[in-house]
Every structure is written in structure tokens, then in C-alpha cells.
Amino acid sequence: MTEQTAQHTVRSYDDELKFLTHKIAEMGGHAERMVEQAVAAMVNSDNALAQRVISDDLILDAGQREIDEKAITIIGKRQPMAVDLREVIGTIRISSDLERIGDLGKNIAKRVVAVTDTRQTLSVYRGLQTIAELALTQLKDVLDAYATRSVAQVNIVRERDDEIDALYTSLFRELLTYMMEDPRNISACTHLLFCAKNIERIGDHATNIAETVYYIVTGTQLPAERPKEDQSHTIVVDEPLAS
Amino acid sequence: MNLMTERNLEKAVNDKMNAQGNTIKMQGKDVTVHYGDKQALFGVSLDVPEKMVTALIGPSGCGKSTFLRSLNRMNDTIEGCKVGGLLTLDDEDIYNPKIDVVELRARVGMVFQKPNPFPKSIFENVAYGPRIHGLAKNRQQLDEIVEKSLRRASLFEEVKDRLHEAGTGLSGGQQQRLCIARAIAVSPEVILMDEPCSALDPIATAKVEELIDELRENYTIVIVTHSMQQAARVSQRTAMFHLGNLVEVGDTEMMFTSPTEKRTQDYITGRFG
Numbered sequence: 001m002t003e004q005t006a007q008h009t010v011r012s013y014d015d016e017l018k019f020l021t022h023k024i025a026e027m028g029g030h031a032e033r034m035v036e037q038a039v040a041a042m043v044n045s046d047n048a049l050a051q052r053v054i055s056d057d058l059i060l061d062a063g064q065r066e067i068d069e070k071a072i073t074i075i076g077k078r079q080p081m082a083v084d085l086r087e088v089i090g091t092i093r094i095s096s097d098l099e100r101i102g103d104l105g106k107n108i109a110k111r112v113v114a115v116t117d118t119r120q121t122l123s124v125y126r127g128l129q130t131i132a133e134l135a136l137t138q139l140k141d142v143l144d145a146y147a148t149r150s151v152a153q154v155n156i157v158r159e160r161d162d163e164i165d166a167l168y169t170s171l172f173r174e175l176l177t178y179m180m181e182d183p184r185n186i187s188a189c190t191h192l193l194f195c196a197k198n199i200e201r202i203g204d205h206a207t208n209i210a211e212t213v214y215y216i217v218t219g220t221q222l223p224a225e226r227p228k229e230d231q232s233h234t235i236v237v238d239e240p241l242a243s
Numbered sequence: 244m245n246l247m248t249e250r251n252l253e254k255a256v257n258d259k260m261n262a263q264g265n266t267i268k269m270q271g272k273d274v275t276v277h278y279g280d281k282q283a284l285f286g287v288s289l290d291v292p293e294k295m296v297t298a299l300i301g302p303s304g305c306g307k308s309t310f311l312r313s314l315n316r317m318n319d320t321i322e323g324c325k326v327g328g329l330l331t332l333d334d335e336d337i338y339n340p341k342i343d344v345v346e347l348r349a350r351v352g353m354v355f356q357k358p359n360p361f362p363k364s365i366f367e368n369v370a371y372g373p374r375i376h377g378l379a380k381n382r383q384q385l386d387e388i389v390e391k392s393l394r395r396a397s398l399f400e401e402v403k404d405r406l407h408e409a410g411t412g413l414s415g416g417q418q419q420r421l422c423i424a425r426a427i428a429v430s431p432e433v434i435l436m437d438e439p440c441s442a443l444d445p446i447a448t449a450k451v452e453e454l455i456d457e458l459r460e461n462y463t464i465v466i467v468t469h470s471m472q473q474a475a476r477v478s479q480r481t482a483m484f485h486l487g488n489l490v491e492v493g494d495t496e497m498m499f500t501s502p503t504e505k506r507t508q509d510y511i512t513g514r515f516g
Contacts, residue, residue: 006514013513079472081499081511219501 358418416447
């Protein structure tokens with residue numbers, strides 16, 4: 001593997017690349033916090049916190065735009081090659097994944113009001129908390145992998161996405177059960193189902209980032225095929241609902 | 244580091260396939276060059292595949308131009324220059340004493356850094372080679388060769404009405420294309436180019452690059468360039484030289500997105516020294 005140790009002869013080039021790396025770290029931290037707070041707002045029915053998450057999304061959007069502009073300037077000005085080119089293209093991709101993660105967090109926050117109106121028993125939220133914790137671990141680890149350029153860490157993240165998928169499938173069943181038990185749960189549980197789906201998507205974005213980091217470091221792509229554990233698309237309600 | 248070994252293996256297989264896919268037109272085996280006491284090349288082995296553009300890159304003084312010039316024995320003209328190892332054209336040793344150097348240079352033409360047309364008319368610049376090599380039986384054939392060569396060099400349309408004006412009166416870019424036409428006129432098999440665009444503006448450079456791409460259909464091209472972007476644009480194979488050694492050779496695409504050697508990486512990304 002070619003290491004990236006030496007500095008560029010043109011020092012301002014290094015500064016420009018460093019700016020991108022820092023900006024990604026900043027966006028990553030922000031995205032983590034948004035998801036964490038959105039789920040907390042949902043579990044605790046905290047509308048004020050939810051509103052804050054919604055307005056914070058603007059920061060991520062601005063971050064992505066800034067990275068896009070800077071990256072394009074670097075490409076135009078420096079014509080980066082090899083690892084530098086992969087680095088610049090990589091940051092564009094990662095920032096877009098992080099921006100999407102922010103959107104998904106915001107979407108969870110938007111549902112807080114609707115779910116709060118029909119407050120559910122705490123057990124309903126437990127599954128959501130568990131899957132969110134796992135997604136956040138993925139996000140944190142993949143950002144570490146990016147910061148340290150660790151291929152080993154990338155593989156760990158990629159393998160672990162299956163756990164999120166499996167958890168999502170079981171959460172899907174669980175929420176379906178609540179709905180069948182009492183139709184009054186349907187509205188809140190549907191919202192929670194979307195929340196769970198959002199979190200599962202966040203896991204997918206973390207995996208995307210892992211693949212991008214792998215490409216930045218090695219210059220080769222990971223094989224596209226990965227066993228999928230998300231079986232929710234096959235789930236059907238066995239018995240007709242009692243009318 | 245297992246990954247590393249795997250990639251190298253993969254690369255070795257790829258290289259072999261390329262060598263199999265295209266015939267080797269010229270080959271250097273353990274080539275050494277001395278200028279007096281100073282050694283400039285330390286055993287370079289490099290294949291030049293037929294009808295492909297091979298770019299030689301590396302920092303100044305790395306030996307890339309020396310290697311290029313040994314491919315048509317231009318080094319012979321330098322006092323005290325000694326070439327060792329084996330250099331072949333179609334499996335024939337070009338340093339064999341029986342080889343006619345003039346004929347060799349007709350088969351392996353050269354275009355230099357600065358356009359250097361003869362102080363003669365545009366027509367005469369192109370006609371000179373075919374005439375001394377006896378390639379044309381009569382005036383009509385000579386006219387045809389000149390027109391064909393100028394057309395191939397994408398210059399004919401621009402100069403057709405002033406073929407008998409001085410070649411030196413053309414713009415820098417046109418002069419360089421005239422030199423390429425002159426090189427093509429003797430029907431070479433290989434064209435060597437030593438930084439052919441370094442004295443040209445971006446538009447003239449683009450025209451020459453476009454021309455190189457077209458010439459690839461009929462000729463084998465070896466180009467020395469200091470512009471990484473140019474090497475990436477015009478060549479299919481790239482060889483990286485450093486301190487008189489060949490560091491790495493591979494598909495251009497691979498060399499500029501994920502080179503294997505750290506020295507290549509450092510050079511093409513601007514981290515050298």
C-alpha cells in the first residue's frame with residue numbers, strides 16, 4: 001500500500017486537503033449529534049429538542065456545499081493525481097452521505113410531534129433505541145476509520161451492517177404486532193416504523209462511507225455484493241385483522 | 244500487507260496480458276548508459292508495445308530522455324557516450340555494428356522539444372526525408388507524400404496555399420506539427436517525442452495531443468513529458484524513471500489513480516524531494 005507521509009512541495013495544497021478532512025470530521029460529528037438527539041427527542045417526547053435538530057440540519061447542508069465548492073476548486077487549480085484525487089473525490093462522496101444522514105435524522109425529529117400526541121408505552125421505543133445505538137456506533141467507527149485511514153476498521157463496519165438489517169427486520173415485526181393488537185397504535189407505530197427505516201438507512205450510509213474510505217486508502221473498490229440481512233420486504237401479516 | 248501482495252500479483256498478471264495483447268515493437272533489456280565517467284542509466288528493462296503511446300515520466304535528470312535517445316541511437320552523436328545492454332526493434336539488436344544508423348532513424352523518427360524546422364519552405368521541410376531516402380520515384384509521388392504527411396499531421400488545411408513559404412514563418416504550434424509531418428514523411432514505425440509540447444500554448448498543445456491520439460493507429464509512439472496531465476491524457480502505458488532506474492511501468496490509468504510504488508505516487512502528486 002502506498003503511504004501518504006510526505007508533504008506536497010506546494011504547502012498551500014496540503015492546507016487545502018487538510019481543510020477538506022477537517023470539514024468532514026466536523027460534519028460527521030454534527031450528523032452523529034443530530035441522529036442521537038432526534039432519537040432522544042422521540043423517546044422522551046421532547047418537542048423543543050426535536051425543533052433544534054430540525055433547524056440544525058442547515059449546518060450540514062452548508063457544510064456539504066462548502067466541501068463541494070472547495071473540492072471543485074482543488075480539482076480545477078491543482079489537478080490532483082492518485083491518492084490526492086481519490087481523497088478529493090472521496091470527500092465529495094462522504095459529505096453527501098453525511099448530508100443524507102442529517103436529513104434522515106431531521107425526518108425522525110419531524111415525527112416527534114405526531115408520535116407524542118399518542119404517547120406509547122416505553123417498550124415500543126426500546127427497539128428504536130437499540131437500533132439507533134448500533135447505527136451511531138457504525139457512524140462513529142466509520143468516521144474513525146476515515147480519520148485514521150484504517151482498512152481494518154472499514155471491514156469491521158461493513159460486516160456489522162448485517163446486525164442493523166437483522167434488527168430492523170425484527171423491529172418491523174414487533175411494530176406490526178403492536179398495530180395488530182390495537183388499531184389505535186397504527187398511527188404512532190407507522191411513524192416509528194419510518195424512524196426505524198431511517199436509522200437502517202443511516203447504517204447503509206455508514207457502509208457507503210466505509211467503502212469510500214477503503215477506496216481512498218487502497219485505490220481499489222470493495223466487491224459490490226454483500227449479503228443482505230434486511231428481510232422486512234418479505235414480511236406479511238399472516239392473519240386478517242379482526243373486524 | 245497481504246492486500247499489497249495481492250495487488251502486486253494482480254498487476255503482474257495485467258502486465259503480462261498487455262504484453263500479450265500488443266506485440267512488443269521495441270525492447271530494452273538491462274540498458275545502461277554512461278556519459279564519460281557519469282552513469283545515466285542503471286540497467287533499464289522496458290518493453291514498448293506496438294501502436295500504443297508509452298509515456299516516460301520522472302524528475303529532471305532521471306534518465307528518461309537518455310533512454311528515449313538510445314532508442315534511435317541519438318546518443319551516438321554525444322562524445323563519450325556508451326550504451327550497454329540490449330535494445331531491439333522488431334527483435335533486432337539496433338546497436339549491432341551491421342545496422343545502418345540512417346536507416347534506423349528513418350524507422351524510428353524523432354520530434355524534439357523545440358520545433359526545429361529547416362530554414363527552407365514548408366514543402367521542402369517535409370520532402371527532404373523522402374528525397375534522401377529515395378522514397379519517391381518522381382515529382383508527383385513526392386507531392387503526394389508531402390500532402391499525405393501534412394494531412395496526417397493535421398496541418399495541410401492551414402498551409403496548403405503557402406507550401407513554398409518558409410517553414411520558420413509558421414506559429415510555434417504549426418512548426419511543431421510541421422516537424423511531426425517531417426518525421427512521418429519517411430514512413431517511420433516508431434516516433435519518439437521529447438517534450439513535444441513544452442514550448443507550445445494550450446491550444447497548440449491540444450492540437451498536438453489530438454494528433455498523437457490519431458497517429459497511434461499507425462505508429463508506435465514513445466513520449467517524454469514533464470506534464471503529468473499530458474502523460475495521463477495521451478498515453479496508454481506509463482513508465483516512471485528516477486535516478487537512472489525504471490521505478491514502475493504499467494497501464495496509464497492505473498499509474499495515475501493508484502500507483503504501486505511510493506516514489507511514483509510522490510512524484511505524480513507533487514510530493515517529491
